[in-house]
Amino acid sequence: MTLHWLMAASALNITPADYGLLTDLYQLTMAACYVGEDLALRPASFELFVRRLPQSFGYLVAMGLEQALDYLQQLKFSTSQIDALKATELFDQAPAAFWDILETGHFSGDVWAVPEGTVVFAHEPMLRIEAPLWQAQLVETYLLNTLNYQTLIATRAARLRDLAGPEATLLEFGTRRAFSPQASIWAARAALAAGLDATSNVLAALQLGRKPSGTMAHALVMALEALEGSEQDAFTAFHRYFPKAPLLIDTYDSEAAAARLAERIKTEGLELGGVRLDSGDLVELSKSVRSLLPGVPIFASGDLDEYEVERLQQAGACIDGYGFGTKLVTGSPVNGVYKLVEIDSIPTLKGSSGKATYPGRKQVFRYVEDGHFGGDRLGLCTESHPTAQPLLQQVMKQGQRLSHSEPLEAIAQRTRANVAALPSTLRQVICIDPYTPEITPALHSLTEETQARIRSDGVLE
Numbered sequence: 098m099t100l101h102w103l104m105a106a107s108a109l110n111i112t113p114a115d116y117g118l119l120t121d122l123y124q125l126t127m128a129a130c131y132v133g134e135d136l137a138l139r140p141a142s143f144e145l146f147v148r149r150l151p152q153s154f155g156y157l158v159a160m161g162l163e164q165a166l167d168y169l170q171q172l173k174f175s176t177s178q179i180d181a182l183k184a185t186e187l188f189d190q191a192p193a194a195f196w197d198i199l200e201t202g203h204f205s206g207d208v209w210a211v212p213e214g215t216v217v218f219a220h221e222p223m224l225r226i227e228a229p230l231w232q233a234q235l236v237e238t239y240l241l242n243t244l245n246y247q248t249l250i251a252t253r254a255a256r257l258r259d260l261a262g263p264e265a266t267l268l269e270f271g272t273r274r275a276f277s278p279q280a281s282i283w284a285a286r287a288a289l290a291a292g293l294d295a296t297s298n299v300l301a302a303l304q305l306g307r308k309p310s311g312t313m314a315h316a317l318v319m320a321l322e323a324l325e326g327s328e329q330d331a332f333t334a335f336h337r338y339f340p341k342a343p344l345l346i347d348t349y350d351s352e353a354a355a356a357r358l359a360e361r362i363k364t365e366g367l368e369l370g371g372v373r374l375d376s377g378d379l380v381e382l383s384k385s386v387r388s389l390l391p392g393v394p395i396f397a398s399g400d401l402d403e404y405e406v407e408r409l410q411q412a413g414a415c416i417d418g419y420g421f422g423t424k425l426v427t428g429s430p431v432n433g434v435y436k437l438v439e440i441d442s443i444p445t446l447k448g449s450s451g452k453a454t455y456p457g458r459k460q461v462f463r464y465v466e467d468g469h470f471g472g473d474r475l476g477l478c479t480e481s482h483p484t485a486q487p488l489l490q491q492v493m494k495q496g497q498r499l500s501h502s503e504p505l506e507a508i509a510q511r512t513r514a515n516v517a518a519l520p521s522t523l524r525q526v527i528c529i530d531p532y533t534p535e536i537t538p539a540l541h542s543l544t545e546e547t548q549a550r551i552r553s554d555g556v557l558e
Contacts (some may be wrong), residue, residue, distance in 0.1 A: 137231040144222040155528030161247035208493035214511035250287035258292035266418030271426030343371035387415035476537030
């Protein structure tokens with residue numbers, strides 16, 4: 098067995114059979130240490146949350162739970178994977194029982210999480226794992242990857258939908274800019290689940306039971322113009338196979354193309370489902386095209402984000418729909434963290450400056466007043482607040498899911514309702530006063546008690 102085994106076996110493609118090894122090395126080295134110290138099976142609780150929101154964001158939309166649960170259910174190690182780990186020689190001093198636990202182990206814990214499409218804020222757990230310590234530790238990397246990325250995409254999509262309004266057509270075009278082919282699938286899913294109408298990613302759309310959406314690229318216009326005579330000939334050829342499809346009109350001169358299409362509508366009865374502008378001064382061009390094609394939907398694309406959409410709206414652009422790519426599927430990350438909060442019923446916390454955490458298994462209690470957000474309180478999961486809604490729900494017990502997958506439509510509806518309930522100050526494109534939930538007296542007391550215990554051990558000033 099050599100270190101080339103994994104590359105030869107999988108060619109760097111990911112399948113569920115690879116989930117065991119799709120982690121950071123230190124998860125495995127810590128697991129080996131837990132086994133050696135007879136701690137591996139101690140019950141542990143970890144929570145996944147963000148310390149702060151991305152700059153100018155007023156909220157986050159939790160997303161990625163579906164893929165997290167799928168991962169947990171399929172997590173295991175094959176004999177060949179264990180042999181490959183041994184071949185690294187990194188684990189030569191690991192206890193023999195470590196290999197036994199990998200060979201027979203699978204995720205057997207409980208999971209609590211907020212439903213996908215739920216608005217959350219800093220310090221509020223999106224997910225809690227309650228499992229034997231080695232299992233709860235091992236899954237950190239994949240869970241953060243899944244929830245951080247999809248939560249980013251869902252939040253940006255929700256902000257775009259909230260800004261553009263319910264009537265605008267919003268399309269996800271980010272596959273070529275996403276950080277990997279796998280990321281492109283997750284980005285499409287998160288965007289649709291947060292309220293966008295369609296994706297251009299054919300695989301994602303079909304896997305999600307949706308119809309892919311798109312127009313054409315400049316290459317088709319350029320090729321057919323060169324070979325068949327004109328831009329209009331290219332449009333005619335495209336409509337021959339895709340009648341009424343939206344046309345990309347900015348390859349050469351957007352206004353001239355729109356004027357020729359307007360003439361064809363009058364003289365030929367041309368039916369046109371829309372035109373797309375991908376460059377230039379979108380404000381002035383859209384106004385000009387609207388005057389030439391008053392009944393034709395106008396779509397805009399080209400490195401758009403919520404900040405640019407707001408600018409276009411304020412400038413009076415005549416745009417009916419938008420396509421979002423690069424800035425939707427990239428951008429400032431959601432910097433979620435995954436921290437141990439309890440081990441063997443003993444609360445734990447991190448005390449380092451700027452990165453302190455709250456101890457104990459927690460719950461988010463949300464107050465709603467006449468359909469509007471009334472504030473959150475972060476407390477212990479053992480607390481009871483009868484007038485508040487507890488956000489974290491149990492979704493997995495002893496390694497088995499407790500419910501079926503939710504339809505994207507249901508998640509999108511939850512997203513819309515959650516965002517609509519927020520005050521306008523948190524829905525602004527540039528939020529200048531981020532919201533932080535209060536902590537309950539019980540959580541405050543537990544925090545002080547835990548800090549006092551750690552001080553008594555001489556490890557906290």
